[in-house]
Amino acid sequence: MEIVVCVTGSIAAVESVKLVRELKRQGMNVTCFMSDDACKIIHPNAMEFATGKNVVLELTGDIEHVKYAQADLILVAPATANLISKFAYKIADNPISTLLITAYGYSTPIIFVPSMHDSMYKSVSENIERCKDDGIIFIDPKREEGKAKFPSIQDITLQTLRETSEGKLRGKKVVITAGGTYEEIDSVRGITNRSSGKMGLEIAKEAFIQGADVTLITGSIKVHVPKIFGRIKINSTAEMKKEIIKLIPESDVFVSAAAVSDFTVEKTSEKQDKISSKEDLTLYLKMAPKIINIIKEINPNIFLVGFKAEYNVSDEELISLAHKKMESSGADLMIANDVSIKGAGFGSDKNQVIIVDGDTFTVPLTSKTEIAKKIIQKIIMKLDN
Structure with a gap:
């Protein structure tokens, strides 16, 4: 060039x-x-x-x-x-x-x-x-x-x-989630996870490079987000869901790369002040909304990419679980990874993933930048077909 x-x-x-x-x-x-x-x-x-x-x-x-x-x-x-x-x-x-x-x-x-x-x-x-x-x-x-x-x-x-670039996503609206959600326990404490947001950010950058109109929805992240494309900051799963519902009807691609909490705290009042640390505490958790499961209900024509993270499972089991998540959500593509692999997963600059659709394609341990390129290439290929 x-x-x-x-x-x-x-x-x-x-x-x-x-x-x-x-x-x-x-x-x-x-x-x-x-x-x-x-x-x-x-x-x-x-x-x-x-x-x-x-x-x-x-x-x-x-x-x-x-x-x-x-x-x-x-x-x-x-x-x-x-x-x-x-x-x-x-x-x-x-x-x-x-x-x-x-x-x-x-x-x-x-x-x-x-x-x-x-x-x-x-x-x-x-x-x-x-x-x-x-x-x-x-x-x-x-x-x-x-x-x-x-x-x-x-x-x-x-x-x-x-x-x-070849601009193969020019004219497409792409929404990507990244980072971890935060479920409030009281005014100072909450439930979250170790997601850094690196994978979602790299996918957003690659989609932008290919000409897409990109919106990145971020929870808790540990990376710098360029100002050159759209960003919406959220805290909780409920807030993320609210923003996604606004964007999905007019979008072409949705990539659910965020580590969205499976549980939220069931509170007895609307606003919970700081809980005293002088006594034992029992928290009651309830299932958080499964955002990925509502995407196709809102926009049946959207191209949906999900992520499935597991811990210390075989490739066969990981692929099987990814297929199950695809069936329940209607996803067109699933990115599966085992977060127990050394040097991969949360917080790392590298990952090892299996890209699952009709077939499976294993990406050995490499940078998240390279993985993002392969994911975007797969999306482009699927959209072209």
């Missing part, structure tokens, strides 16, 4: 080296253009090191603006108020603005990452909208301390991967 990263004269240019290194780690071949003002903030040698290529600082007889205008993507990070405004009115007076106008003529995808003082950001809002009308993609900055700051490198990388 060939992409061009354009670095302009914002102090956020100091983040560009790390950004390019991450893009390279994702398998991208990167060429860099730098403006004169950018060179006053970071030395071109830094970007040459990051890309492994000479940095384009001026246009020569090699007609660099034409040579690189038909790349798979052009990423302007950071994009200053000056650059945005020039492009809005198609002014070409330096190598970067000339490249962008040439690329626009070729319909090459272009992403702008604005970084500037907040007052400047507000002042160029009309020019930003003008650029968006021309099809330019903008990644929203972090608005804090009176500045429109460079967003996270993860967000920029995800958007870049999305725009350069």
Whole structure:
């Protein structure tokens, strides 16, 4: 994948080296253009090191603006108020603005990452909208301390991967749950589990990369969630159910990756203050709602993916239990795993799973990122059929 990263004269240019290194780690071949003002903030040698290529600082007889205008993507990070405004009115007076106008003529995808003082950001809002009308993609900055700051490198990388992917889920609405639910005992205590939310997050990221409109519903999690796709925070199983019921009728895919509590506490009053720790306590538990069992009732046409976690069982028993859960829920796909396997499951970056539908496919111990890719590939294949 060939992409061009354009670095302009914002102090956020100091983040560009790390950004390019991450893009390279994702398998991208990167060429860099730098403006004169950018060179006053970071030395071109830094970007040459990051890309492994000479940095384009001026246009020569090699007609660099034409040579690189038909790349798979052009990423302007950071994009200053000056650059945005020039492009809005198609002014070409330096190598970067000339490249962008040439690329626009070729319909090459272009992403702008604005970084500037907040007052400047507000002042160029009309020019930003003008650029968006021309099809330019903008990644929203972090608005804090009176500045429109460079967003996270993860967000920029995800958007870049999305725009350069095959986009096989483009136009699809995908809802994914992640993390553990929390069932309140009193005002300070509750029942939960050790789910980190890593698996659900990786599936959400891969669905986003493939072009889906992603909503991630999170309970208790231990991972950073990118701001680039939708997120709804919940605590209890009941809260999760309420949010899912709102979203499912208009969704195409639902992935139930969260570790949803099987039990909730039966309370004697609506609000339970902190229970005294001076005496023994008996808790009465009741079954929590089985969210996965209502999905197909709400939307029979949705593609439903469930997870089945067991502890210290044989593969045969795990597959059998996964099939039973598929039958009871109407799921189209079930991801089964044994959480007793060393180095896998809750809190780990790795897992070992069996993907169950009409057939079974075992994924040996590997990263949750790779497992997410296989799950999304399976969903795409099923939707195509």
